[in-house]
Amino acid sequence: MDTGQTNVHRQNGVALWRQIADRIRASIADGDYDATGKVPPEFTLAAQFGVNRHTVRSALAALAQEGIVRSVQGRGTLIERKERLNFPITRRTRFSEGIGDQAREKEGLLLHSAKEPASVELSARLRIPEGAQVIRLETLRKADHRPVSRSTTWFPADRFGGIEEAYSKSGSITVAFRMLGLSDYLRVSTEVTATHADGADLADLQLSPGAIILVARALNTDTDCVPVQYAVSRFPADMVQFTIEN
Amino acid sequence: MDTGQTNVHRQNGVALWRQIADRIRASIADGDYDATGKVPPEFTLAAQFGVNRHTVRSALAALAQEGIVRSVQGRGTLIERKERLNFPITRRTRFSEGIGDQAREKEGLLLHSAKEPASVELSARLRIPEGAQVIRLETLRKADHRPVSRSTTWFPADRFGGIEEAYSKSGSITVAFRMLGLSDYLRVSTEVTATHADGADLADLQLSPGAIILVARALNTDTDCVPVQYAVSRFPADMVQFTIEN
DNA sequence: TATGGTTGTCTATATTAATAGACATTTAGG
DNA sequence: CCTAAATGTCTATTAATATAGACAACCATA
Numbered sequence: 001m002d003t004g005q006t007n008v009h010r011q012n013g014v015a016l017w018r019q020i021a022d023r024i025r026a027s028i029a030d031g032d033y034d035a036t037g038k039v040p041p042e043f044t045l046a047a048q049f050g051v052n053r054h055t056v057r058s059a060l061a062a063l064a065q066e067g068i069v070r071s072v073q074g075r076g077t078l079i080e081r082k083e084r085l086n087f088p089i090t091r092r093t094r095f096s097e098g099i100g101d102q103a104r105e106k107e108g109l110l111l112h113s114a115k116e117p118a119s120v121e122l123s124a125r126l127r128i129p130e131g132a133q134v135i136r137l138e139t140l141r142k143a144d145h146r147p148v149s150r151s152t153t154w155f156p157a158d159r160f161g162g163i164e165e166a167y168s169k170s171g172s173i174t175v176a177f178r179m180l181g182l183s184d185y186l187r188v189s190t191e192v193t194a195t196h197a198d199g200a201d202l203a204d205l206q207l208s209p210g211a212i213i214l215v216a217r218a219l220n221t222d223t224d225c226v227p228v229q230y231a232v233s234r235f236p237a238d239m240v241q242f243t244i245e246n
Numbered sequence: 247m248d249t250g251q252t253n254v255h256r257q258n259g260v261a262l263w264r265q266i267a268d269r270i271r272a273s274i275a276d277g278d279y280d281a282t283g284k285v286p287p288e289f290t291l292a293a294q295f296g297v298n299r300h301t302v303r304s305a306l307a308a309l310a311q312e313g314i315v316r317s318v319q320g321r322g323t324l325i326e327r328k329e330r331l332n333f334p335i336t337r338r339t340r341f342s343e344g345i346g347d348q349a350r351e352k353e354g355l356l357l358h359s360a361k362e363p364a365s366v367e368l369s370a371r372l373r374i375p376e377g378a379q380v381i382r383l384e385t386l387r388k389a390d391h392r393p394v395s396r397s398t399t400w401f402p403a404d405r406f407g408g409i410e411e412a413y414s415k416s417g418s419i420t421v422a423f424r425m426l427g428l429s430d431y432l433r434v435s436t437e438v439t440a441t442h443a444d445g446a447d448l449a450d451l452q453l454s455p456g457a458i459i460l461v462a463r464a465l466n467t468d469t470d471c472v473p474v475q476y477a478v479s480r481f482p483a484d485m486v487q488f489t490i491e492n
Numbered sequence: 493t494a495t496g497g498t499t500g501t502c503t504a505t506a507t508t509a510a511t512a513g514a515c516a517t518t519t520a521g522g
Numbered sequence: 523c524c525t526a527a528a529t530g531t532c533t534a535t536t537a538a539t540a541t542a543g544a545c546a547a548c549c550a551t552a
Binding site for chain 4: 259261287288289303306317318319320321322323
């Protein structure tokens with residue numbers, strides 16, 4: 001078991017208060033403070049990280065802004081929210097089933113859609129001619145009213161014309177496919193990377209700047225192995241983990 | 247098509263120069279500057295990100311420190327290194343085979359080993375009694391002399407006594423297993439998360455502070471589905487991606 | 493109700509990050 | 523060999539980050 005006593009770094013472009021906020025957020029997600037339901041006192045944290053109490057206060061203020069903790073004078077800093085959703089990645093990966101009962105309410109919002117010619121990369125992924133028409137959907141998924149993923153997803157336009165409306169009505173790719181006559185599909189590959197959230201992600205996923213996002217690039221095919229969908233999805237890394245079961 | 251013009255954020259604990267350095271690093275990895283082999287001029291970048299030229303210079307200095315670019319007076323800022331290793335995750339995932347021919351030289355170093363009692367979590371993962379002895383290896387893997395992963399990995403001590411030496415000599419888990427009589431093993435699950443690098447990772451993986459790491463928690467079993475190894479591996483996110491093929 | 497533990501607020505100071513402008517130095521190419 | 527286009531270096535100023543200390547306000551509980 002690690003002690004977790006890894007010190008904070010100075011003069012590297014990341015403010016101390018942000019590093020500390022990230023560490024506390026992770027500790028909360030890991031359940032380190034479950035015994036009390038509270039974050040340790042500011043004075044204790046300051047000693048732990050080797051910084052001034054005011055610096056810790058800045059970190060806690062940021063977490064309070066995110067709605068993760070709430071400070072009460074005289075009592076301490078209470079943990080308000082604690083979650084890390086798990087997404088299994090299998091041959092039959094579906095977003096809504098993946099969440100399962102980890103959330104009571106699930107939602108899929110269509111932010112934007114467009115018809116456009118396929119780029120070089122996209123044509124290779126979907127195995128269609130370069131420049132062939134594709135439909136692009138920009139979607140936002142929520143669980144219990146909190147955004148958990150921001151996706152850009154492409155479909156061959158000739159086969160899935162009208163999927164914008166189907167998704168918009170149902171809020172589910174699986175259902176939208178079914179409405180267009182595709183009863184089943186399979187996940188054939190998923191690429192996972194991580195990066196800092198960009199401006200659009202910050203806004204859509206309601207993150208604080210400097211946050212990390214997990215990026216999954218996924219290819220789905222029908223049962224005849226013909227590509228039907230290519231998607232790039234971005235998840236807040238502090239709320240989500242992927243599980244690959246073989 | 248997005249413009250990619252996502253602006254940089256102020257007063258959020260992440261210095262502008264670091265945000266810009268991260269963005270440029272990502273652009274290099276994505277091959278955005280392959281046509282010229284150079285990063286755009288400082289003046290251009292400054293306009294692009296909406297900051298002062300000196301701020302861009304700080305970002306480029308950080309990238310130069312990492313060995314990713316090299317500035318030459320009068321010529322420009324040349325790209326020195328550009329890589330993103332791909333690790334396929336399958337039922338037969340092995341580190342060395344995963345790299346394949348993406349690197350000429352591969353290396354596995356044993357940093358530290360210890361025998362210790364299994365924690366609650368570990369006993370559940372390896373399906374052994376709580377407190378049973380396990381062997382812990384701290385390893386560092388390199389490709390072409392650059393560190394690509396830092397792993398902590400556990401084995402049941404009663405079955406794999408002496409694996410420290412076997413790994414130390416061979417630099418390969420697969421070979422070490424074989425030396426101890428286990429000819430084959432399978433990856434049954436992999437959990438992937440992302441976080442900021444901590445102090446130890448910064449040092450071992452030679453990263454600059456604020457860097458992102460991908461964390462993979464993996465369970466391997468023998469062909470009878472008996473757990474033989476549990477590992478937590480940390481990879482620099484800007485150098486690595488995972489691919490899950492189903 | 494008194495006390496200890498905790499967060500809230502204030503002032504002051506030093507360091508780091510970012511902007512602004514000017515000019516020197518080097519390289520590539522006409 | 524001159525010029526345009528780059529990077530290198532310097533000074534100065536402002537804003538954000540971090541430290542330090544003191545004390546007020548509040549809460550739980552003995």
